[in-house]
Amino acid sequence: MEKFVTFSSKVVPLAADNVDTDQIIPARYLTSIVKSGFGEGLFHDWRFKSDGTVNESFVLNQPQHKNAKILLAKQNFGCGSSREHAAWALLDYGFKVVIASSFGDIFKMNSGKNGLLTIQLSEDQIAELFTAIEAVPGTQVTVNLEEQKVCVAHLCYQFEYDAFRKMCLVNGYDDLEYMRSKAKLVEQYEKADSK
């Protein structure tokens, strides 16, 4: 996993609640047995019309949002299916951060495990961000995980983030190694449990 470093980027404002993982990547794109290439299926049925042509009105297709690394949404982003392909697809497409007022629990966990940062802000803060970004498309937003801060121009928001997950992201750690370092304790637990 790459280390998460402070960066600035444009933001895609996706003004929707309850964006489920079936929208993020439809099930028919889950048939690959590797982790790469899922960006192609990202928001497929919103990005493309049923005849296969590009849906120009979908926010991700608008030229002013090209190459944005931050996705802004509303509440309960990533609800539904546990498919980790949703996090893989967002990363593969180029996103590094999703900001929303709440997240589906499994999506949040999957994102953290892959280095995709999920930032939870209050509904009011999210509304302010939407206003700021929609007023000036292309506005740069800076994300600083070490200080747990999101800034747009002079406006900065502090966000909460799990301390352990932060340590993993900032250092690019895979937590499997941490878990494996506890193998002896697991064995002891098993022995005690079988008594």
Add this chain to the structure above:
Amino acid sequence: MAKTLYEKIWNSHFITQDKDAPALLYVDLHLVHEVTSPQAFASLKDKNIPVLRTNRAYITVDHAIPTVNQDKIDDPQAKTMVETIRKNAKENNIKMFDLDSGKQGIVHVIGPELGLTQPGMVIVCGDSHTSTHGAFGALAFGIGTSEVEQVLATQCLLQAKAKTMQIDVSGKLQKGVTAKDVILYIIKEIGVGGGIGSVVEYTGDTIHAMNMEERMTICNMSIEAGAKAGLISPDEVTLEYLKGREFTPKGDEFDRVSKKWLEYATDKDAEFDKSVFIKAEDIKPMITYGTNPGMSVPIDGSVPTLESAKNETDREMIEKALKYMNLTPGQKMLGQKINNVFIGSCTNSRITDMRAAAAVVKGKKVAPNVQAIVVPGSQQAKKQAEAEGLDVIFKDAGFEWREAGCSSCLAMNADKVPPGNYCVSTSNRNFEGRQGPNSRTLLASPITAAAAALSGCIVDPRDFI
């Protein structure tokens, strides 16, 4: 101190916790299917890490497989997935319930059916509907592929403790109101994000009067309210179901573990972080009109008007959903024409679901222009249904009788609902495109779905029983 079921399972599976780190929790049972596991096995192989406890994982195939001609999979990608999981099962010495085993089926149907699912366990699977197993008083939840890999490698998970939420349903259900209607009503009440960060326990005499299959339907859809898991304290009904199952202890040993299992039940004075109380009498047969499982109305109710929205966000959501569903604000659900009926999925594909649907269908005919399919949740459930002659009832009526699998619930196999079609479905998600691009899903109970199949439109199931 009095404890909840969740706290008891947490305590009995807690291994260690470092400062500023999540707890390490032991996993008793890991169910694995073909779609969310190949990358986990491949990654372990790359890292040269073996599967730690091969006897705690069980594999089956359900998501990508066809429900006709299963011995010859035409779709090359589905075929690759099935071949890959067979190889992974063999290489890692993990028991697999394959298509020729007589025991294959949807993971959340076969786990309980085989008696793998037991009270007090921590159960995980790379599938969000793992919450189903909570019906047995197990802490069961869905995980992603990274966690599938971690469980295979360490038999543990890193977990933060969740909040507890009680949803109490008390009183007598009206005729024609099923477990599916109860859970759709609950999701509507608390909202699709209402359970985020919480483990729900369903309590009350209505819940404990339900059989295990009804309880599984309830717990199955906990995730649709955003809950981490949904549990029901084990009781005599739980024990009765588990007795004599393939993987449950036998004889005196069963009596011994039964005692231990019952001790997991939430203590009388235990406190929850939040409680919601629901009167069973208030619940009618429910049906969804929108594009998330919280957007439902009583079967004799109307689609909301835009004016009825609580706020601007709510209004936008209703407007967007109704546009997708091509329904008119304020219209009645009764009489709405439908094209497809799907009876199946990990929510409603068990023997009691099929019996209830068959009782509605018996001696009648599926309406012209409706394609109706019944997809049993497992090979064993299918065999049982056939022994009872349910397959003949369905086939005589014009239903297709399929092989076990996830089928039309998620459209990653051949069973897709055509674009623009309305499908009354006993599954769990009505998201845009869930059953195929531009498909329109109306979630309901097996009897509501069966009655709709006969009528070609949405009808009140209470007129059919």
